[in-house]
Amino acid sequence: MTFNSKWVQLAVLLALIAILPVFFPSGYYFRVGALIFVNALSVVGLVILIGYAGQISLGHAGFAGIGAYACALGPEALGLHPALAMLLGALVSAIMAALIGKPILRLKGYYLAVATLGFGILVSMVLTNERSLTRGPDGMEVAELGLRDFLKGVGLKLSSGEFWYLVCGLVLIVGVWIALNLFNSSTGRAMRALHGSEVAARTVGIDVAQVKLQAFVISAVYASVAGSLLSLQNRFITPDVAGFMHSIEMVTMAVLGGVNSVLGATLGAAILTLLPQVLTVFAEYEQLIMGLVMILVMIFLPRGLLPSIAAKLRGRGE
Amino acid sequence: MTLLQVEGLGISFGGLRAVNDVGFSASAGEIVSVIGPNGAGKTTLFNMISGVYLPDRGRVMLDGQDVTRFEPHLLARMGMTRTFQNLQIFQDMTVLENVIVGFHLAERGHLLADLLALPGTKRRSAEVREKAMALLTRVRLDKAAEQVAGNLSYGALKRLEIVRALAMSPRVLLLDEPAAGCNAVETEEIDAFIAELAATGIGILLVEHDMKMVMRISNHIVVLDHGEKIAEGKPDEVSRNPEVISAYLGTVDAEQDEQDEEDEKEATHAVG
Ligand SMILES: Nc1ncnc2c1ncn2[C@@H]1O[C@H](COP(=O)(O)OP(=O)(O)OP(=O)(O)O)[C@@H](O)[C@H]1O
Numbered sequence: 123m124t125f126n127s128k129w130v131q132l133a134v135l136l137a138l139i140a141i142l143p144v145f146f147p148s149g150y151y152f153r154v155g156a157l158i159f160v161n162a163l164s165v166v167g168l169v170i171l172i173g174y175a176g177q178i179s180l181g182h183a184g185f186a187g188i189g190a191y192a193c194a195l196g197p198e199a200l201g202l203h204p205a206l207a208m209l210l211g212a213l214v215s216a217i218m219a220a221l222i223g224k225p226i227l228r229l230k231g232y233y234l235a236v237a238t239l240g241f242g243i244l245v246s247m248v249l250t251n252e253r254s255l256t257r258g259p260d261g262m263e264v265a266e267l268g269l270r271d272f273l274k275g276v277g278l279k280l281s282s283g284e285f286w287y288l289v290c291g292l293v294l295i296v297g298v299w300i301a302l303n304l305f306n307s308s309t310g311r312a313m314r315a316l317h318g319s320e321v322a323a324r325t326v327g328i329d330v331a332q333v334k335l336q337a338f339v340i341s342a343v344y345a346s347v348a349g350s351l352l353s354l355q356n357r358f359i360t361p362d363v364a365g366f367m368h369s370i371e372m373v374t375m376a377v378l379g380g381v382n383s384v385l386g387a388t389l390g391a392a393i394l395t396l397l398p399q400v401l402t403v404f405a406e407y408e409q410l411i412m413g414l415v416m417i418l419v420m421i422f423l424p425r426g427l428l429p430s431i432a433a434k435l436r437g438r439g440e
Numbered sequence: 441m442t443l444l445q446v447e448g449l450g451i452s453f454g455g456l457r458a459v460n461d462v463g464f465s466a467s468a469g470e471i472v473s474v475i476g477p478n479g480a481g482k483t484t485l486f487n488m489i490s491g492v493y494l495p496d497r498g499r500v501m502l503d504g505q506d507v508t509r510f511e512p513h514l515l516a517r518m519g520m521t522r523t524f525q526n527l528q529i530f531q532d533m534t535v536l537e538n539v540i541v542g543f544h545l546a547e548r549g550h551l552l553a554d555l556l557a558l559p560g561t562k563r564r565s566a567e568v569r570e571k572a573m574a575l576l577t578r579v580r581l582d583k584a585a586e587q588v589a590g591n592l593s594y595g596a597l598k599r600l601e602i603v604r605a606l607a608m609s610p611r612v613l614l615l616d617e618p619a620a621g622c623n624a625v626e627t628e629e630i631d632a633f634i635a636e637l638a639a640t641g642i643g644i645l646l647v648e649h650d651m652k653m654v655m656r657i658s659n660h661i662v663v664l665d666h667g668e669k670i671a672e673g674k675p676d677e678v679s680r681n682p683e684v685i686s687a688y689l690g691t692v693d694a695e696q697d698e699q700d701e702e703d704e705k706e707a708t709h710a711v712g
């Protein structure tokens with residue numbers, strides 16, 4: 123059993139999620155924790171797209187936007203239960219990803235980056251401008267999931283923060299489990315193979331276009347579910363969720379933590395979610411310090427935090 | 441029985457006719473070698489046959505079926521695969537995983553089953569893993585199975601590429617300079633390995649610069665020069681063919697001339 127084995131990684135994650143609350147000085151930290159898990163979820167999706175399959179997206183916040191607004195609009199406009207609206211959002215994101223992925227995944231490198239960027243901007247513009255439906259940039263309220271009341275009914279009383287910490291933590295564990303399953307499966311190996319050499323992957327029978335599309339659709343569903351969870355816990359959503367900055371943030375988290383590593387990406391999400399909270403003490407220097415940290419990590423640990431540290435430890439062990 | 445038939449294949453890059461009107465055929469268990477000076481169009485010919493390039497003219501027939509312009513992964517499903525002159529290894533994957541990817545067509549199942557790690561996928565994975573290890577043992581790479589492929593030596597990667605191609609049990613295998621950059625011992629080993637593969641009924645197309653090796657193991661040789669087929673036949677026929685000799689000597693002469701000029705320049709320089 124190496125550190126990389128699936129169950130060890132899942133156990134580490136589970137242990138962290140279970141133990142960390144012991145150190146929380148106040149209930150507020152459950153909220154921060156839940157936010158970390160939501161961010162980590164969409165970043166794990168990007169690990170599949172970028173780390174496994176070697177394709178870039180600068181528009182994944184678009185899918186988060188679809189997931190988030192599905193939970194806002196589904197109950198209001200269609201009378202759906204929020205949980206069902208979340209599934210609908212994931213389905214719509216998957217279909218959108220399949221439709222736009224087909225033509226744009228033929229592009230490579232920065233051409234693909236620009237095309238996905240365009241998609242993200244498009245979603246964000248629609249959410250901002252379709253005021254009659256989305257109430258525009260002021261955002262809209264999101265219905266209550268209702269599960270917490272149900273739990274209270276059966277005798278499990280949780281604060282809102284605790285509840286969302288638990289739900290997002292569980293969803294993240296499922297997301298990580300799926301991503302790790304994929305890594306060592308036939309499809310996952312096909313993704314990693316085409317990342318290494320597209321032409322060689324094709325000559326052993328891999329349908330490169332199809333496998334890229336699968337990676338794109340899967341990662342879109344991750345982002346969509348993350349967006350849904352975000353809107354459901356905040357009970358409010360604005361078009362910023364689909365904005366360019368959010369897309370960039372996702373990619374930055376993935377790259378910072380280690381884009382080839384599911385746990386690394388989770389770490390990246392944790393750091394970039396926490397850092398601004400910690401740095402509020404430094405007020406005006408916050409952005410500066412954030413930028414500096416990122417530059418330093420990329421210079422000294424170019425493969426991302428976790429893989430670089432793991433490699434260093436392994437090197438010392440031998 | 442003819443397994444692969446190539447008819448009048450041609451392609452141009454800009455004004456350059458890289459390959460022009462080349463045809464030949466190969467049967468099961470036969471080793472057909474394509475030889476010619478650097479830049480003759482051998483790799484380009486392979487790229488067209490294997491679907492990597494779309495030919496401008498001509499046809500490729502596999503088992504009597506027209507497969508011209510088929511994508512490489514479709515050709516792979518029909519039993520044709522290849523290796524590359526410039527190594528195409530999945531660098532960040534382990535040596536074993538590289539071979540397992542070669543089993544893609546045998547292993548692949550439903551995407552959902554892969555995402556949820558359903559029991560069927562595990563069983564298939566274990567089977568494929570065992571077969572991949574057996575292939576690695578055949579080329580003495582079993583000890584390196586868990587290493588990241590990028591760390592292997594050039595000669596080892598050449599062998600890895602061949603067994604990765606073998607993993608899909610091809611009926612037609614295209615090998616583009618499998619022994620390039622290998623030492624004499626490794627070359628002999630690859631040589632014997634290729635003969636073994638042909639003996640199992642695989643039709644082999646081989647590009648190789650090592651003439652001794654080509655003459656020894658080929659059943660049939662096709663000679664290219666400037667994109668044109670200038671001769672073909674059995675090894676002894678081809679080696680006696682005056683056009684072939686001049687094509688090869690021609691390049692040797694040209695290189696020699698260049699060398700002489702260089703020497704002269706250096707000499708004048710030294711004097712000046
Ligand atoms: N994609 C391409 N675009 C433009 N020109 C190309 C391309 N591929 C090959 N060529 C040209 O076609 C000609 C044949 O090249 P090819 O690589 O097929 O030769 P070769 O016989 O394999 O040579 P070598 O023995 O050096 O491997 C060369 O002049 C080469 O520059």
Ligand SMILES: [Mg+2]
Pocket residue numbers: 482483484525
């Ligand atoms: Mg060549």
